[in-house]
Amino acid sequence: MQVIDSAPRVAVALALALAACGAEDGGEGPPEPEPALCDALGEAIDGAALESHMIAFAEIADANAGTRAVATPGYARSAEHAVATLEAAGYQVERQVFEYPDYELVGPPDLALAGPEPRSYLFYEEFRVARNSGSAALEAPLTPIAIVPGLGNASTSGCAIEDFAGLAPGAIAVVQRGTCSFNDKAENAAAAGAGAMILFNQGDSEERKGVFSLRVDAGTTIPVVSVGYEIGLSLAEAGAAGHLGRIQVAGREVDRQTENVLVETPATASGRVIMIGAHLDSVPAGPGINDNGSGSAAVLELAAQLQRCAPEHQVRLALWGAEELGLYGSYYYVATLPEEAQAKIALYLNLDMIASPNSARAVYDGDGSAFGEPGPEGSAAIEAALAGYYAGLGLESGETAFDGRSDYGPFITVGIPAGGIFTGAEGSKSAHEAARFGGEADAAYDPCYHQACDDLQNYDREELWINARAAAQVIGDFASGTLPLPPPVTPRAARPSPRPPAAAHDGAVDSHSHPPCGDASE
Template identity: 40%
Template sequence: MRASISTLSVLAAGASALQIPLFLSEKQAPVEPASDDDYHGEKPQVSSSALQDLISGNKLYARARKLYEIAKLGEDEYNHPTRVIGSAGHDGTLSYIYETILALGHYYDISNQSFPAVSGNVFESRLVLGDEVPKSASPFGLTPPTKNRQPVHGTVIYVENEGCELGDFPASVKNNIAFVKRGKCPFGTKSEHAGIKGAAAVVVYDLGSKDGIGGTLGTPSPKHIATFGIGGEDAKPILKKLKNKEYVDAIAYIDAEVKQIATTNIIAQTTFGDQDNCVMLGAHSDSVAEGPGINDDGSGTLSLLEVASQLTKFNVSNCVRFGWWAGEEEGLLGSDYYVATLPKEENQKIRLFMDYDMMASPNFAYQIYNATNAANPNGSEELRDLYIDWYKEQGLNYTFIPFDGRSDYDGFIRHGIPGGGIATGAEGVKTKEEAERFGGKAGGWYDPCYHQLCDDLSNVNITAWVVNTKLIAHSVATYARSFKGFPKRTESVAAKDYAEGVKYHGSKLFI
């Protein structure tokens, strides 16, 4: 897995072409090759307390400042800082991760895994239904534009049975606006069926949502057409008119692009420790196009970098593998690709996977994914309990959140690898009870700048970030030292109810 000179040269050449600095700090200058004795002989065996003691808020925030400067590389193309895949800001992020790990010498083997990814961007949109502009209207992720990137006019046509079958769409949708309920099948299927029937655009409504649908069409299809989502409050008056056989006209407009690019996962694995028994952890290296992503998921990315750096002071008994995934915000692209391309024997070497996405939300709660061995691969529950025990030992409260497909653990769980993780919250609303347990503001988002331009240096809670990075260090040290009492790997996959219960693929709903 050790990176070849040619691989490094390609990365450096790409960085140079984009005028991306290598971002090496004074203490991260390239090191001279060291002998195996430097790593296997004099270092102490890793311990949780010793590794935790090396974590500090000053070091994490210094890395955050550097990452924000990197995000500014995206300004020329996006007019604001961003680290979205395909941007100079993301290329700079990859260079920073790679160079930081490379500077640690022979402690890690490092590799790049390039893969094709789909990137979508909506530049402008507008939806008018009758004489109203729905407040909750938003284009779906990976939607194509309206025809010729111009407004399209038509009649709103009601679609029966949630649009999961081609026959649900009447012939009258041709050149008109299909109005279809969110339901049992993916949004992409509804859009594709409408496109085959010749509709000009699709509006998917969710009666159970007030604020609309943060959805994605998923894997692009040439049959997809411009697709919006709206919430129940905006949909109800339209439904009432349609059921009364009243005419409702509409104007839909989306200027968007969907393109295929190449991007890269970065994998770093200790060069010693039992290579057939690896503890793996990951974070995603990209942000959304709308902002720099310092909390989402700069915080997880930098926590992993800091733990990886401090781990070099110790010996490990089991190998430790770090993964920085690209394309998470586009639908878990990097982690899905990584797991799907693992040979069976390599899959079995990963004893567990730990996901660390959003470690520093300003209005945080200490959240643990509620994994069970009944619904997830055997060992997931033991990992959950490790987090519980640590928070209890620190005298800290915690809460559970569901495994719902919103982050990079999803592909690992689906491929039979035990998984879990912690988080501090995204756009969810903090309850009064949670405010009493964790502090902060009841009724506000955990991260008030989630997927926005203001996810910058002011959008991290250092207390939460340090606490959770210490917990990451604890999880790494525990399993790097021993898997005693942790279930052996089997070839089982996630239970059927997990797959059927997951409605997200990344941050956006796909069903």
């Protein structure tokens, strides 16, 4: 990976505390837009403003059942906060409404051990229903499928149809998480004649022990539910002893509407457009302050500071809806973009989870040097620019897989160069990463990933400030012409569907399941 040294543009001591970057300017009002200010856009990012957006998102979640998930009042209030912020900064806001498929339960689900000591499990706290689960009510034998217990296990349970050999027709398959997608396991269970599938957490690490949310493809024919590791083992043991389980799920697919929020600076003579975006929604389980209040806050603050500069190229900023359900907002945007508009987009920068409390700061592997999956031409230059910014401050940065599992995915599908910043999700930080980035080895990058505790105590304020500045500086450098833009993209006739298949996501209702970030060798 070539690194562009941005030290001359970022020679601002890191000791400039967050409080300092939020200092008052004496009340003189914003300066007139100037091209030169684009070259110092990173320095303009205000730590106090970032914090105010994070507090606003937390307060919105607190007032709306603890979530900012799409199709909830919390998401609607988050969008209103974004719109109000952007309008106050002088933008004309586009609220792009789109339709996406959702799934809802039409009756209370049930999971129970039928005997010899009956036990019913609490919905959501102890078991969850997969999005797009099939519907049925049954009492049937529990059948463990190739279970591998213990820390450090490499479970492949349910990944091969042969794992289900001997399964009685209509039995409840008890399957362990690991290796292949949730949907692969569900498809194999259904093909083997299972009446339902219980998927329990892998238990290979402390972070993979609790109950978890999951998703399977629309059209799944059998009930699919998840439980934590300990409950899963107990059900597997009960099944090995010949006991029965009971499952009841009744659900249906429904169409809903939500929105993306977009703004842009004035068009310029170059005709080129630089984009940056972040998803605005959280998962239903929590407020989503790191995931992805952090990226959203950075986009909102960048939008405010962009009004201070007069870029050579137009900048467009987006807050995406329904990312957590499958990148629906960004897919809709790209799929409905006219070819001439698509051709104008020079690059896209994605901000998703940029303030993890046990961060391993990473940029997307645009050149493919770490993970062997390079992005479209120009992606390597984005990676180099971000890495160069960090190097100029004497900071480490690593690489994370460029696998399309966040909102940059639709852009690279049509050949638009992309990049971005990611600081880690549910995976564990290695000892090598801890030596490079600080923090705690063998602990999750984000211990509250997709949980109710993803709140104001669950993000690193300095990390947010650093990464928001990095994104702003790189956008400013490309927008001002300091860094050359990639060559124009030839529009592709086959653009992604406005309603992507579940395979576009990883099936975990988890768009951040990257390999360990920061070091491709571990």
